Amino acid sequence: MAQHHILLVTFPAQGHINPSLQFAKKLIGNGVRVTFMTAVSAFNQMNKTSVPEGLSYATFSNGYDQGFNHGTDDVKHYMVETRRCGSKTLRELIAQSISQGTRFGCIVYCTILPWVPVVAREFHIPTTFLWNQAASILNIYYHYYKGYENVIEHGINDPSFVMExxxxxxxxxxxxxSFFVTxxxxxxxxxxxxxxxxxxxxxxxPRVLVNTFDALEAEAMKALxxxxxxxxxxxxxSAFVDGKNPSETSFGGDLFKVKKEYKVMEWLNSKPESSVIYVSFGSLSLLAKPQMEELANGLLDTGRPFLWVIREGGVEQKEEEEGLSCQKELEKQGMIVPWCSQVEVLVHPSxxxxxTHSGWNSTFESLVFGVPMVTFPQWSDQPTTAKLVQDVWKTGERVxxxxxxxxxxxxxxxxxxLVMGGGERAKETRRNAMKWKHLAREAAKENGSSDKNLKAFVDELSSY
Structure with missing residues (x-):
């Protein structure tokens, strides 16, 4: 039987690339060939180390080959061009594959790329949606367009109103x-x-593949x-989840370079177990200078060691403004780095x-590694995710x-x-964190729920 060949199209941002690449590797592990497609800007930045056999790449140019500048570029124009140029290149790629006798059996497309299935249908190629946020977020958007629009608008305008x-x-x-709030x-x-x-x-x-596991969001998934x-x-x-490939310790698509001179792992090795506060606001969020100062003061006042990721350009400030006022004290108590391997940090016992900013990848990684959270949501899905962390999964506290x-x-x-102290609240938070860590591994292992769901998707490819 001929080997299945899937085209996987993802948005050119770190939070989309990481789970998409991991999905590609899982498909390859199940005997499927994958062509991974994203914008030139992301492809050129990606740290494409150890490309597995069975994975190939394709790109499209959206006119932003040097990347998107959040300070100067117009995001609406960026999205329009991504759709226009992406559709054109995708159409050409599919036509070429058909002419070469290597037609794609299925096209998997990711969040905020609804133009992909439109193009695929022109060629009668089946598609599957890969949703890379929590299932609960898709639940909200779905119901917003299915009769709940007035409920949300009422809730946005009246802070005392509770939405169900x-x-x-x-x-x-x-x-x-945050997209609902004007x-x-x-x-x-x-x-x-x-x-x-x-x-x-x-x-x-339609089947929607979701980067979650059934036990974590069973009710939210059933509601759709x-x-x-x-x-x-x-x-x-794999090394941190199912252990099938112990050498796989990174996603393999970092858009930011980890500078080895910071020796993050050596620093963590020198700290006591469960003593370090890890601080990161992801690959997109910007904090204003006054907020950074408050964050710095809060960290210093705990007296605890911390590892703080401050991306280059990750602070919203005027050019003439200097760095943080307490920089020396911060460097004495903790370590500040421009980027690091987050999964390797979160799995470290110290x-x-x-x-966290409560982006889904960061939140999910924290759940999977059993690390309690303090959530500091910024935008998009993050406020909802922070709510789930505190009130549903009970593994953290929201500021x-x-x-x-x-x-x-x-x-x-x-x-x-509250999260790191010796009180009952902290102990309960840590117990819950360990519970979800165990359930995540149960889902990922051989014949676990996620493993079965993935294999069912691969088996269905034969019917296309």
Whole structure:
């Protein structure tokens, strides 16, 4: 029987590339060939070490080959060009594969790329949607377009109003994705999610692959009864999850370089077990200078060692502004780096808490590695994810802003002590973290729920 060949198309951002590449590796491990397609900008930056046999790459140029500049580039134009240029290149790639006798058996497309299945249908190629956020987030967008629009708008306008969705906890204005809250420069993203829903509605009981596992979000997945949501996560390096490939300790697609001179692992090795606060706000979020100062004060006041990732360009400040006022004290108590291998840090026994922006990859990694969290959501899906961490999975504490929209240093310290201290709340948080770590590994191992779901998808390729 001929080997199955899948085209996997992903958005050119770190949070999309990591789970997509891991999904590709899992498919290859099940005997499937994969062509991985993304924008030139991301492909050129990717640290493509140890490319597995069975994986090939394809790219499209969207006019932003040097990357997207959040300070100067127009995000709407970027999305329009990504759709226009991506569609054209995808059409050409599919036509070429057909002419060469290597037609793709299926095209898997990722979040905010609803134009991919439109092109695929021109060639009568089946498609599958890979959703790389929590299933609970898709649940909210789905119901927004299925009669809950007034519920969300009422909840946004009235802070005291509580929103109720099938399969989810009660949500307030501060718990829904930021795209619903006006004014919002990224509100156009709702149009992309609406397009995803419309495309899925044209199919009968479409399967949606989700980077989660069934036990983590069972109710949220069941609530989308028109779709067949299946967890295939955690989509993370094998060495840390199922152990099938002990040498696989990275995603293999980093857009940021880890500078070895910082010797992060050696520093972590020198710290006591569960003593270190790991701080990172992901690959996109920017913090204003006053907020950075408060964060720095909060970390210093705990007296605990910390590893703080501050990306180059990760601080929103004027050119004439200097660095943090307490830089020397910070460097004495902790370590500041421009980037690091997050999965290797979170799995290290010295890490006791993750102060995170609540992006799904970061949150999911923390759950999988059993690390309690202090959540500091910024935008997009992050407020909802922070709500789930605190009130559903009960593995962390969410910070609260003051009337000026700033999270003060004393509030950051309070949350860190709640999670890392010796009180009953901290002990319960750690017990819950260990529970989800165990369940994640159960899902990922041979014949676990995610393993079975992935194999069922591969088996169905034969029917295409």
């Amino acid at each position: 969705f099938p399969g989810l906890p009660l949500l307030s204005r501060n718990d829904v994705p 004014p919002n420069p990224y509100a156009f993203a709702l149009l992309e999610f609406n397009a995803h829903i419309q495309i899925l509605d044209q199919e009968t009981n 009864d028109k779709y067949n949501l299946v967890g295939i996560g955690p989509l993370m390096p 890490v006791g808490c993750f102060l 609260k802003k003051n009337d000026e929209g700033i999270v003060e240093g004393c509030e950051i310290k309070r949350c860190l002590e």
